[in-house]
Amino acid sequence: MKKNIIVILGLLFGFPFISFSQSADLKKWPKGVSPEEIGTKVAIRFIATPHTNFNRPSPPRVITYAESCAWYGALKFAKASANRNLKNELIKRFEPMFAQEAGMIPPVTNVDYAVFGSVPLQLFIQTGDKKYKEMGQTIADKQWAMPDSGVKVSPVQLAAFKNGYSWHTRMWIDDMFMITALQAQAYRATKDEKYINRAAKEMVMYLDSLQKPNGLFYHAPDVPFFWGRGNGWMAAGMAEILSSLPANNPNRPRIMKGYETMMRSLLSYQAPSGMWRQLIDEPTSWEESSSTGMFAYALVVGVKKGWLEKEKYAPAVRKAWLALVSRLDENADVKDVCEGTNKKNDKQYYIDRKRIVGDLHGQAPILWTAAALID
Incomplete structure (x- = not known):
């Protein structure tokens, strides 16, 4: 009875979100909030946005990882x-990378820079033009090759490299999207299983080291806080790798277990609004958009692939999508995006992070989620 009253009130007062909030339907959407409409607006906004430098006044020197993730999305x-x-406009944005903007291609010196390679690899997948494959594959290979002389490598990174992991390993949960997105894309582009096998081995190490019994992840071993976007990178990274990891890969069961454990936990922490918070397990922490977009992406991939029960998880996806849409302004910029954040063993540091409007950390997962919802 109460649900029916809410539906009627929503229809009378023009709040289409309300009548659909508990639905498991991920295909039918009110006018103006469909993934097709929203994704188009956010993608057009991305094309119109110049290369960014995390809101610093100086011109960007290289393509940032946030821009790479939005471009990929x-x-x-x-x-x-x-x-x-839209595809042609995104190709046009990339062409200067072979000419006047070649200097903006990030050097493969750290995990954040290397994720750029996922963009040319996706361009190759869509166009078949081998110049994109060559660029992206070179970056993917360098992530596992001996570091160039002069590149600073920590003892932790060197030890990881000697044990068959990437020398970009630093044990921050952010890494598990940056590394897996690049290596999974290289596998999709080349069909060479060495790339997906690398990513799977790396993912298992991070799962074994950082996932807690509640399914969530500390930002790093020495930072005991469940930061929203950091966990979002982990969730999205598992969705990326599982989408392409062969069924017979020996690491697939471990990764699937980690993924399922995390997705169950996320359901219990979703706010009534449909959002997740800057610190996931802190009810007084502010609701944050980039983590919400990343969790929505990871969940919808699981529902679509049949890894997650639709009736249980799809309503959470729908609530999250509608909550994100409600935070888009007239320019298709999403509000309440946590600024770029390093690790720090200080709870207040995470709570006090600036809330940015239109930051590509938040624009990117909206594009991923829109694509997943209609794919």
Whole structure:
């Protein structure tokens, strides 16, 4: 009875979100909030946005990882929505990387820079043009090759490299999207299983080292806080790798277990609004958009792939999507995005992070999620 009253009130007062909030339907959406409409607006906004430098006044020297992730998301959305004009505009944005903007290609000196390689690899997948494959594959290979002379490598990174892991290993949960997105893309582009095997081995090490009994992850071993976006990177990274990891890969059961454990936990921490918080387990912490987008992406992939029970998890996806849409302004910029954040063993540090509007950390997962919802 109460649910029916809410539905009627929503219809009378023009709040279409309300009547759909508990639905498990991920195909039917009120006008103006469909993944096709929202994804198109956010992708067009990305194309119109110049190269960013995390809101610093100086011109950007290289493409940031946030821009790489948004670019990758826009390409995935263009493919899923069969939007040829959008794809062409994203290609046009990339062409200067072979000419006047070649100096903006990030050097493969750390995990954040290397994720750029996922963009040319996705361009190769969509166009078949080998110049993109060559660029992206070179970056993926360097992530596991002996570091160039002069590149600073910590003892932890060197030890990881000697044990068959990437020398980009630093045991921050952010890494498990940056590394897995690049290596999974290299596998999709080349069909060479060494790339997906690398990513799977790396993911298992992070799961075994950082996942807690509640399914969530500390930002790093020495930072005991469940930071939203950091956990979002982990969730999205597991969704990325599981989407392509062969069924017979010996590491697949461990990764799937880690993924399922995390997804169950996320359901219990989702706020009534549909959002997740800056510190996931802190009820007084502010609701944050980039983590919400990343969790929505990881969940919808699981529902679509049949890893997660639709009736249980799809309503959470729907609530999250509608909550994110409600935070988009007239420019298709999402509000309440945590600024770029290093690790720090200080709880207040995370709570006090600035809330940015239109930051690509938040724009990117909206594009991933829109693509996943319509794919």
